[in-house]
Amino acid sequence: MSKGIIDCDVHPYPRNIEEIRSYMQMPWRDRYSGSGRGFFGNPVHGSRQDAKPPVGRPEGSDPEFLRKQHIVPYNVDHAILLPRAFCNLLPDPDFASAIAAAYNDWLADTWLGKYNPDGVFKGSITIAHQDPIAAAKEIERWAGHPHFVQVMTDSGARAPFGQRQYYPIYEACERLGLPLAIHPGTDGMGINVQPSPGYPTHYIEWHTCLSLGFQAHLVSFITEGVFERFPGFRVVLVEGGSAWVPTLIWRLDAEYKALRYEVPWVKKRPSEYLRDHVRVTSQPLERPDNDKFLLNNLEAMDAEHIMMFSSDYPHWDFDSPKQSFPKLPEALHNRIFCENAREFYKLNTPK
Amino acid sequence: MSKGIIDCDVHPYPRNIEEIRSYMQMPWRDRYSGSGRGFFGNPVHGSRQDAKPPVGRPEGSDPEFLRKQHIVPYNVDHAILLPRAFCNLLPDPDFASAIAAAYNDWLADTWLGKYNPDGVFKGSITIAHQDPIAAAKEIERWAGHPHFVQVMTDSGARAPFGQRQYYPIYEACERLGLPLAIHPGTDGMGINVQPSPGYPTHYIEWHTCLSLGFQAHLVSFITEGVFERFPGFRVVLVEGGSAWVPTLIWRLDAEYKALRYEVPWVKKRPSEYLRDHVRVTSQPLERPDNDKFLLNNLEAMDAEHIMMFSSDYPHWDFDSPKQSFPKLPEALHNRIFCENAREFYKLNTPK
Numbered sequence: 001m002s003k004g005i006i007d008c009d010v011h012p013y014p015r016n017i018e019e020i021r022s023y024m025q026m027p028w029r030d031r032y033s034g035s036g037r038g039f040f041g042n043p044v045h046g047s048r049q050d051a052k053p054p055v056g057r058p059e060g061s062d063p064e065f066l067r068k069q070h071i072v073p074y075n076v077d078h079a080i081l082l083p084r085a086f087c088n089l090l091p092d093p094d095f096a097s098a099i100a101a102a103y104n105d106w107l108a109d110t111w112l113g114k115y116n117p118d119g120v121f122k123g124s125i126t127i128a129h130q131d132p133i134a135a136a137k138e139i140e141r142w143a144g145h146p147h148f149v150q151v152m153t154d155s156g157a158r159a160p161f162g163q164r165q166y167y168p169i170y171e172a173c174e175r176l177g178l179p180l181a182i183h184p185g186t187d188g189m190g191i192n193v194q195p196s197p198g199y200p201t202h203y204i205e206w207h208t209c210l211s212l213g214f215q216a217h218l219v220s221f222i223t224e225g226v227f228e229r230f231p232g233f234r235v236v237l238v239e240g241g242s243a244w245v246p247t248l249i250w251r252l253d254a255e256y257k258a259l260r261y262e263v264p265w266v267k268k269r270p271s272e273y274l275r276d277h278v279r280v281t282s283q284p285l286e287r288p289d290n291d292k293f294l295l296n297n298l299e300a301m302d303a304e305h306i307m308m309f310s311s312d313y314p315h316w317d318f319d320s321p322k323q324s325f326p327k328l329p330e331a332l333h334n335r336i337f338c339e340n341a342r343e344f345y346k347l348n349t350p351k
Numbered sequence: 352m353s354k355g356i357i358d359c360d361v362h363p364y365p366r367n368i369e370e371i372r373s374y375m376q377m378p379w380r381d382r383y384s385g386s387g388r389g390f391f392g393n394p395v396h397g398s399r400q401d402a403k404p405p406v407g408r409p410e411g412s413d414p415e416f417l418r419k420q421h422i423v424p425y426n427v428d429h430a431i432l433l434p435r436a437f438c439n440l441l442p443d444p445d446f447a448s449a450i451a452a453a454y455n456d457w458l459a460d461t462w463l464g465k466y467n468p469d470g471v472f473k474g475s476i477t478i479a480h481q482d483p484i485a486a487a488k489e490i491e492r493w494a495g496h497p498h499f500v501q502v503m504t505d506s507g508a509r510a511p512f513g514q515r516q517y518y519p520i521y522e523a524c525e526r527l528g529l530p531l532a533i534h535p536g537t538d539g540m541g542i543n544v545q546p547s548p549g550y551p552t553h554y555i556e557w558h559t560c561l562s563l564g565f566q567a568h569l570v571s572f573i574t575e576g577v578f579e580r581f582p583g584f585r586v587v588l589v590e591g592g593s594a595w596v597p598t599l600i601w602r603l604d605a606e607y608k609a610l611r612y613e614v615p616w617v618k619k620r621p622s623e624y625l626r627d628h629v630r631v632t633s634q635p636l637e638r639p640d641n642d643k644f645l646l647n648n649l650e651a652m653d654a655e656h657i658m659m660f661s662s663d664y665p666h667w668d669f670d671s672p673k674q675s676f677p678k679l680p681e682a683l684h685n686r687i688f689c690e691n692a693r694e695f696y697k698l699n700t701p702k
Contacts, residue, residue, distance in 0.1 A: 043613045159549035160556070187548065195548045196567035197538065198510035204610040205511070205574045208603050212563045216547035223556045243598035247648065250637040251592060252559050258668060259555040262394045286601040288651070296647040297598065300639070317609060 004077030009310035051314030089190025096128035156186030162224030214240030355428030360661035402665030440541025447479035507537030513575030565591030576616035
């Protein structure tokens with residue numbers, strides 16, 4: 001058994017938009033001009049400056065350089081790749097689905113195909129959740145692919161994810177054994193609602209409040225009974241923060257005790273659904289001045305079973321596998337950095 | 352010195368809407384039909400059934416019964432009263448301001464007047480934050496009143512509270528030495544934005560997510576630099592939860608370290624503004640199965656200096672002064688149940 005880690009949030013980028021366009025039919029090919037989101041962008045830079053490949057292409061767009069800078073030095077057994085298609089902010093569901101499909105074709109041919117002889121890279125099926133039925137078909141299109149290990153969507157949405165219009169997505173995920181990863185990035189953009197009482201002003205405020213949308217989605221999944229309706233359905237909350245998990249679930253357990261009359265389809269305490277169906281990735285790890293509080297928090301959330309390490313390579317707030325955490329007990333370290341993800345994604349070591 | 356407690360969230364109700372209407376001019380008197388909010392109401396009941404006065408009036412509407420049921424048995428030195436005018440959800444700022452003013456006149460004449468010979472009751476000046484300039488005038492109207500100890504508004508809003516359109520309110524609060532209390536209740540109602548990615552479905556979901564709006568407002572206050580612009584301005588977060596405070600501020604401190612370039616008016620770490628300008632009330636206390644995690648959380652948030660006890664009498668999720676907390680160290684207990692509020696509101700004991 002390898003001693004390598006599993007990194008649950010690595011972002012592969014196309015070298016240029018022609019790579020994506022080449023997988024599109026008309027009229028979408030002519031309409032697509034890249035993944036610009038328009039506002040709430042990092043005012044300095046969105047990626048590590050040292051992650052720019054020597055040949056000058058965008059950060060995260062060169063598999064060989066990514067291997068050299070990230071996979072090899074940190075002994076990464078598997079990198080779970082989450083492309084950033086930004087299709088969830090578009091009002092036109094057909095256009096959004098076309099972008100999602102093009103990203104999937106591109107990822108399958110490149111990072112999960114010719115650049116992946118050893119199977120280090122595992123991928124995410126991008127979907128446009130604006131059209132859940134089309135999204136379910138897109139998921140089915142990749143069923144049985146050896147390297148797609150999950151479905152992914154943005155936390156930015158028009159309705160909390162427990163609501164029934166999304167069921168076709170969850171039915172497909174459950175049937176095909178694929179977890180759903182939720183990743184931030186289009187909150188409050190395009191057609192999506194901002195999960196605050198109104199729009200924030202600055203990137204620091206928008207970025208800090210990304211964790212709020214995740215909290216609302218988790219409460220929605222549980223109170224709407226999604227995990228009772230789809231008992232095999234699993235969710236991973238990526239880059240939405242983790243430190244809020246224990247206190248939110250205390251709150252929800254207390255609410256459930258008093259208000260379960262209103263939601264009789266919720267058969268268990270909310271904390272049990274969390275434990276059985278939900279995982280959270282670690283980056284950006286909320287690390288206090290005093291490591292004691294972090295260790296308390298990890299214990300309170302049962303990180304030993306629900307947290308999976310992620311770096312967010314190549315983005316600006318990258319968490320180094322070597323520096324983001326204080327020294328952890330070895331068993332806890334192995335669960336967070338490797339074993340939880342290995343079990344969740346049913347991965348074998350590739351080496 | 353009395354050994355009594357200070358309860359920072361008690362709700363006085365009018366006996367009937369005529370009590371409020373009698374303080375209104377036309378045309379508002381004819382238009383006002385009560386404080387109905389229409390949806391996201393508790394599906395069972397909003398108040399303790401045993402809080403109904405024997406004469407049959409609404410819960411919280413009889414000062415003598417409230418004294419007998421709550422003030423005397425729990426040895427409450429002061430109850431901070433927060434009326435529920437629900438004026439913050441109305442599109443018409445004149446109507447909203449008229450309701451706020453009527454509630455203030457009513458409270459001053461009754462609970463803070465003829466029912467308050469011993470000064471046990473301290474009150475909150477209701478404002479309609481839709482019209483910050485009118486709100487500032489309403490605050491000034493009560494300057495120097497011996498029993499109004501704070502201004503209050505709902506967490507439900509159309510924009511996060513750090514934004515500059517609200518400055519007239521904060522200027523008035525600072526000039527008159529009155530903190531601003533933020534209380535939930537109109538989130539996602541009327542003109543207010545729901546602080547989730549879209550509307551929740553059930554009361555349990557809406558009620559659990561009330562804490563999200565508070566988190567967004569706190570981030571906004573700090574990142575917009577409100578506490579630099581108004582150095583004497585203070586905020587108390589009432590009934591928005593407390594357990595999320597430490598982990599949110601870890602996150603914001605980390606964001607500030609990386610992104611302070613974007614907000615140069617923020618001169619200190621976010622956690623310092625929290626300590627110097629913000630207090631949180633305790634109810635509904637997020638209490639985990641294992642009290643160890645609660646005690647860790649209280650330590651992490653520095654509850655000894657920022658938490659103030661509240662019961663939310665007479666509402667359904669009332670926290671008993673005797674049962675809501677586990678046994679605390681005596682010094683911590685005294686700070687939470689009495690001394691923090693005594694300092695924050697500059698109260699003397701009335702007995």
